[in-house]
Amino acid sequence: SRAQGCEGKVLTVDTMNANVKKVEYAVRGPIVQRAVQIEKELKEGVKKPFNEVIKANIGDAHAMGQQPITFFRQVLALCSYPELLDDNKFPEDAKNRARRILKACGGSSIGAYSASQGIDCVRQDVSRYIEHRDGGIACDPDNIYLTTGASDGIVTILKLLTTGEGRTRTGVMISIPQYPLYSAALAELGAVQINYYLNEEKCWSLDIDELQRSLEAAREHCRPRVLCIINPGNPTGQVQSRQCIEDVIRFAAKEHLFLMADEVYQDNVYAEGCAFHSFKKVLFEMGPKFSSTVELASFHSTSKCYMGECGFRGGYMEVINMDPEVKAQLTKLVSVRLCPPVPGQALMALVTNPPQPGEPSYAQFIAEKTATLNNLAQKAKMTEEILNTVPGIRCNPVQGAMYSFPRITLPERAIKDAKGQVPDMFYCMKLLEETGICLVPGSGFGQKEGTFHFRMTILPPTDKLQTMLRKLKEFHQQFTQQYS
Amino acid sequence: SRAQGCEGKVLTVDTMNANVKKVEYAVRGPIVQRAVQIEKELKEGVKKPFNEVIKANIGDAHAMGQQPITFFRQVLALCSYPELLDDNKFPEDAKNRARRILKACGGSSIGAYSASQGIDCVRQDVSRYIEHRDGGIACDPDNIYLTTGASDGIVTILKLLTTGEGRTRTGVMISIPQYPLYSAALAELGAVQINYYLNEEKCWSLDIDELQRSLEAAREHCRPRVLCIINPGNPTGQVQSRQCIEDVIRFAAKEHLFLMADEVYQDNVYAEGCAFHSFKKVLFEMGPKFSSTVELASFHSTSKCYMGECGFRGGYMEVINMDPEVKAQLTKLVSVRLCPPVPGQALMALVTNPPQPGEPSYAQFIAEKTATLNNLAQKAKMTEEILNTVPGIRCNPVQGAMYSFPRITLPERAIKDAKGQVPDMFYCMKLLEETGICLVPGSGFGQKEGTFHFRMTILPPTDKLQTMLRKLKEFHQQFTQQYS
Numbered sequence: 001s002r003a004q005g006c007e008g009k010v011l012t013v014d015t016m017n018a019n020v021k022k023v024e025y026a027v028r029g030p031i032v033q034r035a036v037q038i039e040k041e042l043k044e045g046v047k048k049p050f051n052e053v054i055k056a057n058i059g060d061a062h063a064m065g066q067q068p069i070t071f072f073r074q075v076l077a078l079c080s081y082p083e084l085l086d087d088n089k090f091p092e093d094a095k096n097r098a099r100r101i102l103k104a105c106g107g108s109s110i111g112a113y114s115a116s117q118g119i120d121c122v123r124q125d126v127s128r129y130i131e132h133r134d135g136g137i138a139c140d141p142d143n144i145y146l147t148t149g150a151s152d153g154i155v156t157i158l159k160l161l162t163t164g165e166g167r168t169r170t171g172v173m174i175s176i177p178q179y180p181l182y183s184a185a186l187a188e189l190g191a192v193q194i195n196y197y198l199n200e201e202k203c204w205s206l207d208i209d210e211l212q213r214s215l216e217a218a219r220e221h222c223r224p225r226v227l228c229i230i231n232p233g234n235p236t237g238q239v240q241s242r243q244c245i246e247d248v249i250r251f252a253a254k255e256h257l258f259l260m261a262d263e264v265y266q267d268n269v270y271a272e273g274c275a276f277h278s279f280k281k282v283l284f285e286m287g288p289k290f291s292s293t294v295e296l297a298s299f300h301s302t303s304k305c306y307m308g309e310c311g312f313r314g315g316y317m318e319v320i321n322m323d324p325e326v327k328a329q330l331t332k333l334v335s336v337r338l339c340p341p342v343p344g345q346a347l348m349a350l351v352t353n354p355p356q357p358g359e360p361s362y363a364q365f366i367a368e369k370t371a372t373l374n375n376l377a378q379k380a381k382m383t384e385e386i387l388n389t390v391p392g393i394r395c396n397p398v399q400g401a402m403y404s405f406p407r408i409t410l411p412e413r414a415i416k417d418a419k420g421q422v423p424d425m426f427y428c429m430k431l432l433e434e435t436g437i438c439l440v441p442g443s444g445f446g447q448k449e450g451t452f453h454f455r456m457t458i459l460p461p462t463d464k465l466q467t468m469l470r471k472l473k474e475f476h477q478q479f480t481q482q483y484s
Numbered sequence: 485s486r487a488q489g490c491e492g493k494v495l496t497v498d499t500m501n502a503n504v505k506k507v508e509y510a511v512r513g514p515i516v517q518r519a520v521q522i523e524k525e526l527k528e529g530v531k532k533p534f535n536e537v538i539k540a541n542i543g544d545a546h547a548m549g550q551q552p553i554t555f556f557r558q559v560l561a562l563c564s565y566p567e568l569l570d571d572n573k574f575p576e577d578a579k580n581r582a583r584r585i586l587k588a589c590g591g592s593s594i595g596a597y598s599a600s601q602g603i604d605c606v607r608q609d610v611s612r613y614i615e616h617r618d619g620g621i622a623c624d625p626d627n628i629y630l631t632t633g634a635s636d637g638i639v640t641i642l643k644l645l646t647t648g649e650g651r652t653r654t655g656v657m658i659s660i661p662q663y664p665l666y667s668a669a670l671a672e673l674g675a676v677q678i679n680y681y682l683n684e685e686k687c688w689s690l691d692i693d694e695l696q697r698s699l700e701a702a703r704e705h706c707r708p709r710v711l712c713i714i715n716p717g718n719p720t721g722q723v724q725s726r727q728c729i730e731d732v733i734r735f736a737a738k739e740h741l742f743l744m745a746d747e748v749y750q751d752n753v754y755a756e757g758c759a760f761h762s763f764k765k766v767l768f769e770m771g772p773k774f775s776s777t778v779e780l781a782s783f784h785s786t787s788k789c790y791m792g793e794c795g796f797r798g799g800y801m802e803v804i805n806m807d808p809e810v811k812a813q814l815t816k817l818v819s820v821r822l823c824p825p826v827p828g829q830a831l832m833a834l835v836t837n838p839p840q841p842g843e844p845s846y847a848q849f850i851a852e853k854t855a856t857l858n859n860l861a862q863k864a865k866m867t868e869e870i871l872n873t874v875p876g877i878r879c880n881p882v883q884g885a886m887y888s889f890p891r892i893t894l895p896e897r898a899i900k901d902a903k904g905q906v907p908d909m910f911y912c913m914k915l916l917e918e919t920g921i922c923l924v925p926g927s928g929f930g931q932k933e934g935t936f937h938f939r940m941t942i943l944p945p946t947d948k949l950q951t952m953l954r955k956l957k958e959f960h961q962q963f964t965q966q967y968s
């Protein structure tokens with residue numbers, strides 16, 4: 001056995017971690033790689049039927065020109081270079097926030113490692129934010145873990161929950177369409193992915209019957225233990241109703257499932273009549289029978305909402321009803337990686353403790369935040385409206401988050417011509433080559449057999465988004481004609 | 485089977501990921517938790533035989549009062565709040581660096597996600613730095629991956645390499661004493677830890693005979709595929725000779741092992757006659773027989789050296805001779821977490837592309853860097869000298885890194901009195917309670933059966949370090965007396 005494999009590389013695709021091989025990640029897949037190539041070609045002067053690539057493939061607001069919140073960046077600059085604390089150009093409230101954060105850092109430097117669970121005073125800010133958000137329901141800072149983006153928290157909780165072999169292997173229920181971090185993490189951990197389908201006909205709502213169906217089918221071959229929900233939804237842009245959340249909690253309690261609530265878009269709600277209801281709040285409003293038993297982890301991030309600060313990799317999770325011994329294990333586990341990035345923690349402190357009425361930066365903060373959210377709401381509406389004028393494209397209302405996930409009708413002949421390529425990948429690749437528009441095919445997120453979609457962010461600036469939607473309309477009409 | 489476990493929690497220590505349970509992490513273990521508690525008690529006015537806790541348990545320079553490099557923080561402030569680019573207070577070279585970094589960011593904001601492998605121009609800076617460090621040996625930016633601290637890179641490579649079951653399970657050779665990230669990651673991944681012992685009698689050097697012994701023993705029960713080296717060493721503070729590195733590479737080639745070189749302390753070399761030799765450089769100097777075959781991953785970090793910027797979680801790895809298909813898998817894998825923190829990437833750009841002669845910030849940069857490294861060298865020497873004046877403590881020279889790992893002789897009766905507690909844990913806990921000094925017991929890093937050690941950083945300010953060493957001396961003498 002020693003001689004075997006002694007030639008060639010130690011590490012090959014045949015001798016590497018098989019779970020890693022199974023991981024798929026469409027948001028940065030072949031379409032995006034080709035888009036990067038095309039950008040290079042354009043720079044080198046290669047002639048194309050367009051002048052620039054428009055990236056509507058990823059929820060990255062700043063990359064699409066959204067401006068950061070001034071106050072946040074002032075405090076971050078002060079924390080980075082505290083000499084600026086003597087500078088009159090910075091408002092007093094920004095300085096106070098910076099002083100408070102620095103005081104909580106080892107050696108008063110954001111260059112020191114923090115406690116692994118996160119800086120104490122930041123966890124306190126987070127817990128007050130949650131209490132305020134949820135109408136006063138208590139939040140214990142001990143239940144808050146700061147993370148390296150929400151991604152990190154989600155993977156960490158899934159890791160804790162993954163165990164067993166064969167038919168006792170942990171099964172994790174995720175919505176289809178899904179955000180592909182989930183399928184990727186499950187593949188990597190070797191957990192069993194259990195698909196439940198969102199109801200496209202009812203605006204991507206979540207049916208308890210469908211949860212029940214998928215759970216029962218899964219029980220034949222694994223041990224379902226976790227139910228993941230993304231609300232507001234990525235890639236589908238829906239906002240779940242309070243009633244639906246209550247039903248989901250009841251279902252989790254009845255079926256003995258650990259709930260993971262991905263609530264990174266909690267400020268991104270646009271549609272009339274929709275509101276964000278946190279799982280935590282609904283759980284506690286359902287009374288002690290539920291609030292003292294149902295295990296819940298909820299995730300938030302600095303990457304989304306009105307701030308869109310993706311590059312800082314700030315995030316937190318709140319764990320509720322977690323077994324104290326497991327919590328100790330969680331704390332130990334996160335300590336191995338030392339700590340989440342401190343600038344991201346500082347940013348999370350600002351997101352959860354922004355300027356208050358009466359403070360010098362309040363008016364500007366509110367103006368910037370409101371403008372960004374209003375702009376997103378307007379683009380959400382515009383996207384839905386324009387897409388629905390195209391025969392062969394049908395788009396649910398973009399109630400929240402940053403995406404539309406329209407269904408597209410593809411002619412039979414296009415499906416044939418795709419020659420084994422997934423048809424919506426074929427469609428999106430052609431769209432990219434002909435128009436420079438970069439979208440992600442629906443197949444990257446999962447979709448009902450025989451249906452096709454793409455995901456498009458609503459993040460490009462209004463005029464660019466409008467141009468893009470017009471081009472997309474033309475493309476779709478031409479594509480349909482060509483293959484009919 | 486459904487009813488089973490339907491009472492009580494979904495997630496308990498009995499139903500959680502068993503690998504996670506096996507993880508141990510001493511650097512933030514019970515001693516440190518007790519130290520945090522004691523700090524709180526002191527604040528609350530509880531009387532103790534000391535006024536403050538001195539933390540010499542973790543390599544966190546800023547927390548111990550080391551000042552950041554001015555230039556680095558200026559650029560980070562400019563990147564955070566680009567309005568400052570109009571401010572005359574900032575030197576031109578800082579502004580140019582900030583402009584260059586911002587230009588490479590989506591939407592010119594460090595709040596945008598970067599490419600998953602890291603920002604292009606930062607990877608170019610890193611590659612030029614490596615070429616310069618290694619006397620001109622070529623470095624391809626495509627082989628550079630930016631990471632969330634070195635920790636992230638190390639775990640990612642170990643993950644790729646872990647495969648097989650039972651006797652074919654991947655075995656990973658690590659030095660004992662080790663930095664406990666390694667044992668923790670191996671436990672989590674379910675890989676087999678293979679211990680090779682550093683030679684304490686020869687200043688913690690690495691003997692090829694010992695590598696051979698441990699490899700052969702391991703082949704009885706797993707498939708050894710990886711050899712990890714930390715140079716300069718944590719926790720042992722040694723700097724390996726060029727000859728030793730060559731021998732290790734030869735050994736890896738002969739035994740078909742993937743090499744992981746943890747070189748995060750590459751600037752931290754203090755002892756006369758010692759120098760840092762990168763594995764990459766030695767590999768290429770050994771000629772194409774080795775340089776075109778031996779697979780190597782090397783890790784670096786913004787956390788150590790003269791900058792000590794731990795909180796930013798900046799890091800990179802260079803992969804050499806990695807199978808292209810595996811590299812594609814690696815790129816896919818890192819894309820799931822989107823990207824490393826962008827401020828940490830910016831910092832890595834500065835570390836690898838600092839002010840150059842002729843630029844306005846050059847003189848101050850060199851002065852600050854030199855002062856910090858000289859100060860560390862002086863404290864390394866002082867630590868060794870004072871510890872070696874204590875009967876029952878024997879300390880190897882602190883040739884590099886930031887730690888001493890002295891051997892302590894514990895009286896028989898102390899070992900008995902520890903009552904099942906590991907004796908050096910008993911010793912360190914008593915030290916903490918009586919003097920406020922926080923060290924990590926040797927058992928947290930691994931040590932030869934029957935020997936006892938502690939790890940102490942050399943990071944406290946000189947006067948505090950001196951006081952600490954004096955107190956430690958008194959404590960050791962008293963402890964020895966008490967238990968003799």
Ligand SMILES: Cc1ncc(COP(=O)(O)O)c(C=O)c1O
Binds near residue numbers: 148234262264315
């Ligand atoms: C639903 C959802 N969860 C989690 C994340 C991860 O975000 P981050 O890791 O940047 O916080 C995203 C990012 O797009 C997301 O859409």
Ligand SMILES: Cc1ncc(COP(=O)(O)O)c(C=O)c1O
Binds near residue numbers: 632634636786
């Ligand atoms: C040998 C060694 N490797 C890796 C690390 C991880 O450092 P970071 O993740 O902060 O880059 C450390 C930190 O102390 C270390 O000592």
